[in-house]
Amino acid sequence: MRKSAGVALAFPAWVWLLVFFVAPVGMVIWFSFGYKPGIFGTHANDVLSFDRYAEAMSPTFFATFQNTLWVGIAGTVICLLVGLPVAYWMAVKAPPSRRGLLVALVMVPFWTNFLVRTIGWQVILAPEGWLSGALQAVGLIDGPLELLYTRGAVLLGVVYNYLPLMILPLFVAFDRVSGPLREASKDLGAGRWTTFFRVTLPLARPGVVAGVLLVFIPLMGDYITATVLGGAKGNMVGQLVASQFQTAQNWALGSAMAVLLIIVIMATVAVGAGLVWLVTLPFRSRNRLVLGEPEPSAASKPVEEVAA
Amino acid sequence: MKQRSWSDVVLSVWGVLVFVFLFAPILVIIVSSFNVGRLLVSWQSFGFDSFLALFEKPAIRDAVWISVQTGFIAAIVATLLGTLAGIAMARHPGKWVWWFLGLLLLVSVTPEIVDAVALLPWMVFLGQDLGIGLFNDGIIRLVIGHSLFSVAVVSYLVRARLVGQEGQLEEASADLYAKPPATFRRVTLPLAMPAVLAGFLLSFTLSLDNTVIAAFVQVSGTTPWPVYVLSALRSGLRPEIAAVSTIMLVLTLLALGLVAYVLRRAGDSAADIARTMGGG
Numbered sequence: 257m258r259k260s261a262g263v264a265l266a267f268p269a270w271v272w273l274l275v276f277f278v279a280p281v282g283m284v285i286w287f288s289f290g291y292k293p294g295i296f297g298t299h300a301n302d303v304l305s306f307d308r309y310a311e312a313m314s315p316t317f318f319a320t321f322q323n324t325l326w327v328g329i330a331g332t333v334i335c336l337l338v339g340l341p342v343a344y345w346m347a348v349k350a351p352p353s354r355r356g357l358l359v360a361l362v363m364v365p366f367w368t369n370f371l372v373r374t375i376g377w378q379v380i381l382a383p384e385g386w387l388s389g390a391l392q393a394v395g396l397i398d399g400p401l402e403l404l405y406t407r408g409a410v411l412l413g414v415v416y417n418y419l420p421l422m423i424l425p426l427f428v429a430f431d432r433v434s435g436p437l438r439e440a441s442k443d444l445g446a447g448r449w450t451t452f453f454r455v456t457l458p459l460a461r462p463g464v465v466a467g468v469l470l471v472f473i474p475l476m477g478d479y480i481t482a483t484v485l486g487g488a489k490g491n492m493v494g495q496l497v498a499s500q501f502q503t504a505q506n507w508a509l510g511s512a513m514a515v516l517l518i519i520v521i522m523a524t525v526a527v528g529a530g531l532v533w534l535v536t537l538p539f540r541s542r543n544r545l546v547l548g549e550p551e552p553s554a555a556s557k558p559v560e561e562v563a564a
Numbered sequence: 565m566k567q568r569s570w571s572d573v574v575l576s577v578w579g580v581l582v583f584v585f586l587f588a589p590i591l592v593i594i595v596s597s598f599n600v601g602r603l604l605v606s607w608q609s610f611g612f613d614s615f616l617a618l619f620e621k622p623a624i625r626d627a628v629w630i631s632v633q634t635g636f637i638a639a640i641v642a643t644l645l646g647t648l649a650g651i652a653m654a655r656h657p658g659k660w661v662w663w664f665l666g667l668l669l670l671v672s673v674t675p676e677i678v679d680a681v682a683l684l685p686w687m688v689f690l691g692q693d694l695g696i697g698l699f700n701d702g703i704i705r706l707v708i709g710h711s712l713f714s715v716a717v718v719s720y721l722v723r724a725r726l727v728g729q730e731g732q733l734e735e736a737s738a739d740l741y742a743k744p745p746a747t748f749r750r751v752t753l754p755l756a757m758p759a760v761l762a763g764f765l766l767s768f769t770l771s772l773d774n775t776v777i778a779a780f781v782q783v784s785g786t787t788p789w790p791v792y793v794l795s796a797l798r799s800g801l802r803p804e805i806a807a808v809s810t811i812m813l814v815l816t817l818l819a820l821g822l823v824a825y826v827l828r829r830a831g832d833s834a835a836d837i838a839r840t841m842g843g844g
Contacts, residue, residue, distance in 0.1 A: 344575065371775050
């Protein structure tokens with residue numbers, strides 16, 4: 257009886273997601289094996305082939321995939337480097353009474369319209385804008401600021417847009433590493449840096465994993481930031497897919513690109529996980545952190561919840 | 565007072581700088597909304613013209629209204645489906661839960677643009693090829709598109725909340741001769757309530773924010789606010805857009821404060837609130 261009740265409660269969600277997620281995405285996968293029949297058709301599936309995938313990997317489009325991967329990896333790394341100290345500061349150094357406020361402040365941009373925030377950057381970075389004027393007045397640059405509509409602007413935009421998604425899980429992870437543990441490490445003669453790298457950071461690893469995934473995955477599919485800040489040069493795969501559906505009307509090619517995008521995201525995550533596993537292998541054998549029963553479960557909890 | 569080490573000072577300065585970075589474009593938008601001029605980018609003088617212009621421009625008002633309606637309905641749909649699924653996952657575990665979690669994971673890692681290009685032909689297929697008129701309705705299309713990710717978010721939130729609290733209360737309720745529906749209504753739902761509420765507000769804001777899916781599935785006549793802004797991007801941004809954004813920011817802050825207040829009343833710490841609202 258219990259089991260059937262469970263299935264019945266989840267039934268509406270099952271149906272909703274099967275009809276409006278699985279079926280349409282399945283249709284896109286099906287389209288990706290077809291072709292564009294003529295100027296007026298969008299797709300046809302009477303001859304199936306992998307030709308659209310070959311087409312999507314041709315040099316012109318391949319450059320865009322490369323660029324997207326570059327922005328995705330660089331953006332995620334910068335988010336991690338920028339966000340990690342902030343999250344540590346919020347969770348450990350800032351006075352406990354102010355933590356709630358700091359968390360709320362991180363979430364304000366997160367809850368402001370994505371597009372409007374990005375337009376804010378467009379205003380800031382504009383060659384005739386005040387930042388450009390200020391930098392010229394100080395003498396840092398000679399002419400007007402030429403950052404807008406470059407890959408640099410897209411990178412700045414994605415770092416800005418996804419930074420809260422990095423800070424929040426890191427904050428939760430650092431917050432869960434208890435203070436007494438750090439004090440114990442210091443009492444045992446470890447310095448501040450040693451404590452951070454051998455106690456705090458290893459215990460906060462689930463938060464790092466969650467943050468990296470939360471930033472990297474949506475970043476790779478980004479369409480808005482690149483459109484607003486990138487102009488023609490900041491091309492991302494998201495824009496490519498959109499243009500195949502909206503302007504070129506080649507649904508077969510657009511579908512193949514969309515499927516490739518998902519494959520690239522999953523492959524990068526898998527390769528990244530493998531690399532991290534290999535690189536940290538010597539550290540882990542030297543640095544094993546064995547704690548009592550309650551700590552590991554508490555420390556491993558955020559990743560399940562946040563990544564899930 | 566203990567002397568602060570240089571690394572602590574560096575950390576604090578870095579923290580403040582990052583917060584300035586996070587708020588810079590938002591402040592720029594707020595300031596721009598008081599710009600009296602034709603274009604958002606070039607500052608002319610201070611004034612409230614852009615706020616007054618909202619009363620004269622039905623297109624902007626309609627777009628915002630469509631967004632609010634869609635957000636509300638999408639949030640109700642997502643909360644309803646997600647809460648039931650979350651309760652089912654937490655209280656009726658089994659093999660099916662892994663399948664369902666796998667599906668939710670797929671939903672949350674699929675880039676929005678893929679959902680968008682997939683839903684467009686699917687809606688055309690349902691609405692025109694199968695002739696189900698429902699799917700030609702602009703609001704229904706938007707609600708469906710916006711609800712997908714939110715269903716996953718609400719399911720996670722509710723599940724996380726209930727998994728943390730074991731089922732003893734429900735068992736006690738059953739021992740005290742409460743019928744299953746009564747236990748559900750008076751024990752399980754109140755237990756899940758903070759997560760349900762957070763999920764509802766999160767779904768609402770996610771829907772208000774949704775630009776990519778909306779741009780694809782919308783039909784003319786029901787253009788939501790972000791899509792209106794996206795099209796204005798090509799024809800020139802006017803200060804009215806900043807004015808609307810400022811108003812919406814204030815409303816969002818009020819909603820955010822409300823959630824934090826409710827969660828704090830329920831006894832959550834800052835970290836719990838961050839976890840609940842940060843999507844799990």
